[in-house]
Amino acid sequence: MEAIPARNPRRWLILVVLCLSTLVLVVDSMVLTVAVPTIAEDLGASAQDLQWILESYMLVFAGLLLTAGSLSDRFGRRKMMIIGLALFGAASVIAMLATSPEQLVVGRSLMGVGGALVMPSTLSILITVFDEAERPKAIAVWSAVAMVGLVGGPVLGGALLAQFWWGVVFLINIPIAILAIVAAMVLMPESKGPWRKADPVGMVLSVIGMAALVWTINELPKGGLGHQSTRISLAVTVVSLIAFGVLEVRSKSPMVPLALFRDKVFTGASFSLVLLTLANGGLMLVLTQYLQFVLGYTPTETGLAFTPLAVATLLFNAVGASLVAKTGSRVMAVLGLLVIASGFALLANMTTDSGWTVLAGAMVLMGTGAGLTMPAAMGAMMGAIPDEHAGVGSALNDTIQQAGAALGVAILGAVLSSTFTGHMPADAPNAARHSVGDAVAVATRTGDGGLLAATHRAFTDAMSASFLVGAAGVVGAAILAAFLMKGKEAPAVGTGSETGTAGPLATDAALPVH
CATH class of the missing domain: 1.20.1250.20 (MFS general substrate transporter like domains)
Known part of the structure; x- marks a missing residue:
């Protein structure tokens, strides 16, 4: 033996x-x-x-x-x-x-x-x-x-x-x-x-395509497709990434093994995490503005206000990691994602009078859910990557998350901006209709208490709409995890060599991330 x-x-x-x-x-x-x-x-x-x-x-x-x-x-x-x-x-x-x-x-x-x-x-x-x-x-x-x-x-x-x-x-x-x-x-x-064998063409296409994708996502909320530069960057993104995908599928020695997506566990975990990072991508953006422009926090106080999220995540990371072996990755991932969705739902029901207490409760829920989800989903996804592709598989995971987070900022930011403008009073100054920061500045400069109160209400309504979108994204992630993350679970004991190469990773996971 x-x-x-x-x-x-x-x-x-x-x-x-x-x-x-x-x-x-x-x-x-x-x-x-x-x-x-x-x-x-x-x-x-x-x-x-x-x-x-x-x-x-x-x-x-x-x-x-x-x-x-x-x-x-x-x-x-x-x-x-x-x-x-x-x-x-x-x-x-x-x-x-x-x-x-x-x-x-x-x-x-x-x-x-x-x-x-x-x-x-x-x-x-x-x-x-x-x-x-x-x-x-x-x-x-x-x-x-x-x-x-x-x-x-x-x-x-x-x-x-x-x-x-x-x-x-x-x-x-x-x-x-x-x-x-x-x-x-x-x-x-x-x-x-x-x-x-090196894949220089694939490397060039991936660099151009991913950089253009992030640039396009960042620029879209500023002027939509009305700007020629944004249309050009979108075209470069589409052409480069399609060419990259075709090249990698046909290559005998691809830089990125797209065949990984044939594994349902890898696909379910990776796209669940994409939706999660998409939802979380706009979380800091929206809550930071709420704390500073509605509750009047300083930047340092804003950072400290996220402490419940960090503490809950730290505590339940350990809980989630210990329960994976007993319940399986799919159960823990789905459970954690549903807890996160409940946190988004609580945030969506906040008003201008809710204050930090309700916010802290929502952050505890989201930290708890993240602690339960991340070890399970990332462990399942990375376990599906063969050892010889560990580096590029990890990079694929990071890339998907980067794109998801950037897209989340763009989508939730667009929802926030458009809803805020729609809820501002019709007689509000034009300079105050498109940004909560500009609106607060105008109200402070003019001493208009009515405008300031209307700004706070409009932003809170816009924040609720953004978080409902976030909740929908996380529920979608839970559904994907429930249907796709079926397969082998982490064994009770594992192997690992002195050189750091895990045996089953290289043999059991031959081809089919976050």
């Missing part, structure tokens, strides 16, 4: 390195949102400059994810992660020392390259180091750390900006990146897939 390979004895220390690598990316993204006003003032950045400062990272990151995942499978996942961390840290120095908006855009773009190299490697290393029995727990820890960064980023940023200059939001990346690099070199085994 063939001996079962021992689990990697350093796997939990390796998880710490992966969490550090993820944390630096998440914290940086969230901290920057707090620093934008100060950056605009100190660098003399225009609105267009600020757009490029914020979006340059996202465009490069989303565009390079699939290519980075493929490179990590080809040349080594640890190697790509270390290179990405080094580049991210060096680019943070450029951003920190920037004296003009253009220099900051260059720094942010290079940070996007580094982030794209790091992100797929973290999850692909995780699924090769941890076997199917322990993978839900590892994913729970990994996603919990990301949640801490998501909520803690603005709080940390507000505290640092109160004492230092805006460059400190990039300075904090450097020691974390250095620590993660050293730990990776000492603790982490290298893993890679079998050598495959």
